[in-house]
Amino acid sequence: MINPVASLVTAAAQQMRRSFHGKAQHTESRQSQFLQTLLRTYQDTEMGRQLKLTAISSVDQFRAQVPIRPYADYEPWIEKAAAGKANVLTPDPVTYLNFTSGSTGKRKLIPVTWRSRQFRVKATNTSLFFALGAAAQKRQTSLGKILLTSSIELEGHTSAGIPYGPVSVGDLRQNNVFKRSLMAHPLMALEPVDSLARHYVCFLFALANPRLKVIGANFPVLALKLCEHLEQQAESLLTDLEQGTLASWLKLDEGLRSQLLTRLKAHPQRAAQLRLQRQQTGRFTPQMIWPHLNFITTALGGTSDFYLKRFPDYFGDTPIFGGIYASAEAVFGAYHSFNNDGAVLAIESGFYEFIPPEQWDVEQPKTLLAEQVQVGECYRILVTNYNGFYRYDIGDVVEVVGFYGKAPIITFRHRRGGLLSSVTEKTTEYHVIQVMQTLMAEFEVALTDFCITLSKEETPPPYLVNIELQMGDAIANPQAFLERFDQELQTIHASYAVKRRTQVPPPQLRILQPGSFATMRQQMIAQGIPESHLKFPHISEDRQFLTNLPVEQNITLSRPLS
CATH class of the missing domain: 3.40.50.12780 (ANL, N-terminal domain)
Structure with a gap:
């Protein structure tokens, strides 16, 4: 029909x-x-x-x-x-x-x-119509719900009483009735201050809907974090979905917990179906839970490509829209x-x-x-x-x-200004992301994250290639990995190639302990950066950046390359 x-x-x-x-x-x-x-x-x-x-x-x-x-x-x-x-x-x-x-x-x-908001909305609506057109070309024509997990917490008010906070908070709070109706959960599900609690509550509402159409995340790394939360909390989520309850361990204001419970319903059949699928596949991923997803919407360009390489593991071939x-x-x-x-x-x-x-x-x-x-x-x-x-x-x-x-x-x-220079070569994030994508494919290894910094011990300083491997992964030949980093960066970045011959010292590889970048993100959040808008750099000229993180292995080049 x-x-x-x-x-x-x-x-x-x-x-x-x-x-x-x-x-x-x-x-x-x-x-x-x-x-x-x-x-x-x-x-x-x-x-x-x-x-x-x-x-x-x-x-x-x-x-x-x-x-x-x-x-x-x-x-x-x-x-x-x-x-x-x-x-x-x-x-x-x-x-x-x-x-x-x-x-x-x-x-x-x-x-x-x-x-000013109306002109922003105009661009948003234009992109929405493009997305609907792209979905229609794939015969994905039905209108459906979207799962969001970003916070709507304000940062505060000015002395004149004007509210301020991240742009996404303002957009969500001022959405019209139609756009709110497209969410897979009530707006109050985005109120929890605790990130895990907010994700959990939004998941519960969305899990009840097998025909969810869209998942939205401000940045690709946050979409991956969403997937990690989903798998880690699978058993608890299925229990609450079955019973229409909220886990007692969730950090929720009691008033908000009571309001949410009035909106939640028990879905024993849906919980049983998902539990069986999880037992059969050993996974609890969006592509398994919501097979009718039209697309994932998240930021593109810049540093996004590095994280998008991991999307197929969770989303299969679901299209990505910016x-x-x-x-x-x-x-x-x-x-x-x-x-x-x-x-x-x-x-x-x-x-x-x-x-x-x-x-x-x-x-x-x-x-x-x-x-x-x-x-x-x-x-x-x-x-x-x-x-x-x-x-x-x-x-x-x-x-x-x-x-x-x-x-x-x-x-x-x-x-501009987001540049890395040992001397005057001006390496950008775009350069190093291209290199890392090539190396991950070549060495068949997955990185949780990486950041290129400069040594504080030498002048001019060598590049420090800080990487964290995904759990269970290893680089069989770290020396070869570092050599290929140097070669590939010279191939795509002419200025680095010229300076590397006579001025820039050979790079060094630092393999960080698991959880290192998660620790850095938590430190940045503790400094007041909203989680939903945290952009972790892939290059930094701050020579103290990452210095306190534990290193599993230090690798230097056995011979200079030119």
């Missing part, structure tokens, strides 16, 4: 995709219209008056008159808005402040208004297909400029517009949006991988 709601949603998705494609054919004019409308709307704010926005009548004039700025230049203005002063950066009242995690730099506050490429400050793109890390520039959510590499060290660089970029080239991306930012430099480096109509398709590669 055809589901009328699903049919309506599919038809709406097709219409929205056609509409967006038509707009993408006229990217230049759409971007110009977006900018002019924003400038007229914001011209009477304090920032707008300082920038003399009323005098700007063209894109070229905007680029000539308004300087490129980093977050530090906005901070005094944001502090005034956070304290409750009106009309500072935005004409609309600030209703929320996105609070960045701080895992890749200083924590930031980003003003959010009802208007949703939106965004930060706390802005939306940059909407993903348009499964298993593709290219996002279509969000031409309806911001005005974008691109800085070519030869201009990166210029104080006020010349920029390119969306239709002027070239496929295969990397650029630093700037954004002007309704959060009150003008030509804002977040530091993201993106690669243009194609075009959708005349809108560029971009992939996040790394954050």
